[in-house]
Amino acid sequence: MKKKGIFFTFIAITLTAVVILSFIIHTQYRLRNKMFVIETRIDTLNDFIQDTETDLERGLYIAAFRAILSLEQYITTEGVFLNNTELNFKEIILYGTINNTAIDIMQGATFPDWAERIQEEADKIDITINFLINDITLNQTNPWYVDVNSNISMNVTDKKQTASWEKNRKITTSINIENFEDPLYVINSYGRVTNKIKRTNATDFGDVNQLKTHLENSYYIASTSGPSFLMRLEGKLSSSPYGIESLVNVREFTAEEVPVVADSHVDYIYFDEGTVENCLVNETALDPYYYWFRLDNQHLGTYEATCFSQ
Known part of the structure; x- marks a missing residue:
């Protein structure tokens, strides 16, 4: 058991x-x-x-x-x-x-x-x-x-x-910001002229052909003297460390019957109400298409240009 x-x-x-x-x-x-x-x-x-x-x-x-x-x-x-x-x-x-x-x-x-x-x-x-x-x-x-x-x-x-x-x-x-419209052109031409922001390909403004192409198309360069893109949206023309500038092709303004002035064609100067000391540019003064091109003293060096003397 x-x-x-x-x-x-x-x-x-x-x-x-x-x-x-x-x-x-x-x-x-x-x-x-x-x-x-x-x-x-x-x-x-x-x-x-x-x-x-x-x-x-x-x-x-x-x-x-x-x-x-x-x-x-x-x-x-x-x-x-x-x-x-x-x-x-x-x-x-x-x-x-x-x-x-x-x-x-x-x-x-x-x-x-x-x-x-x-x-x-x-x-x-x-x-x-x-x-x-x-x-x-x-x-x-x-x-x-x-x-x-x-x-x-x-x-x-x-x-x-x-x-x-x-x-x-x-x-x-x-x-x-490239290919956005620059509002300075729109407002100052009463909506008749527009200009897209495009960075220039020019590497030597001493080459007059590069200068003319830059002017003809109102291309842009970086400029600490000019207003930034955001400032341009508010119509501000003062300088910025992140500023840009273009050259105003006044032939486009004339074609749209927008009055033009004999001022420096650097955009933020041209669109300002005042005027600065400026001169016709020697490199383009005898060109039938660009004889009107003017720069202020400050920008003669920037664009490797000299004043035209008759």
């Missing part, structure tokens, strides 16, 4: 151990499976956040580019310079309006519109994302580019409550 008792006890202990072991294995499997699901979901959220940041950068660039186009459209349509470029820019990129007037090319193209499209895509994969645009600024730190900076708070949550993120993100994009 003792042997049978020991045998049955051994079997009972063995079966109990098997049951416990099976339970442990099953529990570990479930935990591993659950952890795998959680890790997969977290990876999905991480990938989504990275994609979102890339999309926000792209969205900021597109919205900012259109916003600048809208500012120029407003200047042309209203026939006035902007009062406050940065405030006007902030209004147009966030709300699609300038002074509460809707601008058609910003319809569905504001920065919040872009963020809303990201939210719609997130919803398709059971992710909730909320944006708070804390600030957007516009400034210039280079003659040929304007910088747009945005500070955004992001809250990203898995709808299954697996994980969530909260973070502040600073997004910056740069817009090349």
Whole structure:
């Protein structure tokens, strides 16, 4: 009887151990499976956040580019310079309006519109994302580019409550000003003459042919004596470390019956109400197409020119 008792006890202990072991294995499997699901979901959220940041950068660039186009459209349509470029820019990129007037090319193209499209895509994969645009600024730190900076708070949550993120993100994009219209030309010609900002290819103004090409097309050079692109949107003619300047081809003004004046043809001087001491340029004075070209003393050296003496 003792042997049978020991045998049955051994079997009972063995079966109990098997049951416990099976339970442990099953529990570990479930935990591993659950952890795998959680890790997969977290990876999905991480990938989504990275994609979102890339999309926000792209969205900021597109919205900012259109916003600048809208500012120029407003200047042309209203026939006035902007009062406050940065405030006007902030209004147009966030709300699609300038002074509460809707601008058609910003319809569905504001920065919040872009963020809303990201939210719609997130919803398709059971992710909730909320944006708070804390600030957007516009400034210039280079003659040929304007910088747009945005500070955004992001809250990203898995709808299954697996994980969530909260973070502040600073997004910056740069817009090349080339091929935007120079508002100084538009306003000072009563909307009859336009001039796109194009950087000159000239490398030697001492070559009169390069000088003539530069003048004919009113190309631009960087100039710390001239106003920046953002200043031009407000009609300001003072100097900037990030300034640019062109030479005004008055033949285009004459063709549109816009009165011309005998002043230096450097744009910010020519469009100013006053006049400065200037002279006909020796290199073009006898040319039937460019005999009218004038420069002030300060810019004779810039364009490697001399005064014409009769």
